[in-house]
Amino acid sequence: MTKKSRTLSIKGRGLTNFEAMMWLFTRLSALGMYALILFALIGALIMGARNNMNLADVMRWSFMPNVTHVQSTDLPSTDAWVTPFWKLVASALLLVATAHGVHGLVVVADDYIASEGGRKVVRLLSIVMMIAMSLMGLWIVWTS
Numbered sequence: 001m002t003k004k005s006r007t008l009s010i011k012g013r014g015l016t017n018f019e020a021m022m023w024l025f026t027r028l029s030a031l032g033m034y035a036l037i038l039f040a041l042i043g044a045l046i047m048g049a050r051n052n053m054n055l056a057d058v059m060r061w062s063f064m065p066n067v068t069h070v071q072s073t074d075l076p077s078t079d080a081w082v083t084p085f086w087k088l089v090a091s092a093l094l095l096v097a098t099a100h101g102v103h104g105l106v107v108v109a110d111d112y113i114a115s116e117g118g119r120k121v122v123r124l125l126s127i128v129m130m131i132a133m134s135l136m137g138l139w140i141v142w143t144s
Contacts, residue, residue, distance in 0.1 A: 022103060029100040036093040040065040043089075047080050049073075065090045068144050087141055094137045102130040 041062040049058045052074040060069045067081045075081075109122040 022107075026100065026103060026107075029096050029103075032096045033093065033100065036089060036096065037062050040086075040089060040093070043086070048075065052076070064093065066141055066144060090141045091138055094141065095134055098130055098134050098137070102126050 041058065043065070044053070044058050044061045049061065049070075053061075053070065054073075057070065057073050065081075065086045067078055067086070070078055070081050106123055106126050109126070110119055113119050113122060
């Protein structure tokens with residue numbers, strides 16, 4: 001007697017529902033953060049950080065590529081660090097990290113809050129907090 005394997009379509013597996021999309025978002029946003037951090041680290045090393053910055057300053061730049069993180073180092077000029085390109089990289093890292101973190105907060109809150117109304121309030125407060133923190137962060141990145 002042979003056992004027939006069961007194959008399901010994507011819809012049958014339930015991979016198109018909201019929870020599955022959020023699961024995928026969490027994994028992809030984490031990979032995106034790793035990629036942006038690695039990109040900033042390589043960029044810093046190419047722009048001379050390996051000779052003029054200590055490891056703590058290089059890592060600080062990698063996690064938030066903002067010119068204020070290199071002003072107190074021994075770099076002769078910060079002109080290469082002030083370009084709109086690095087501001088875009090910092091903005092992308094900020095937005096991806098904020099969305100990833102707030103999604104994690106909502107998932108944890110959903111595990112501990114029993115009432116549907118309480119979960120809705122926490123989700124609304126989380127979205128408001130995410131928008132406010134993102135706007136403040138973008139303001140700092142683009143005006144510094």
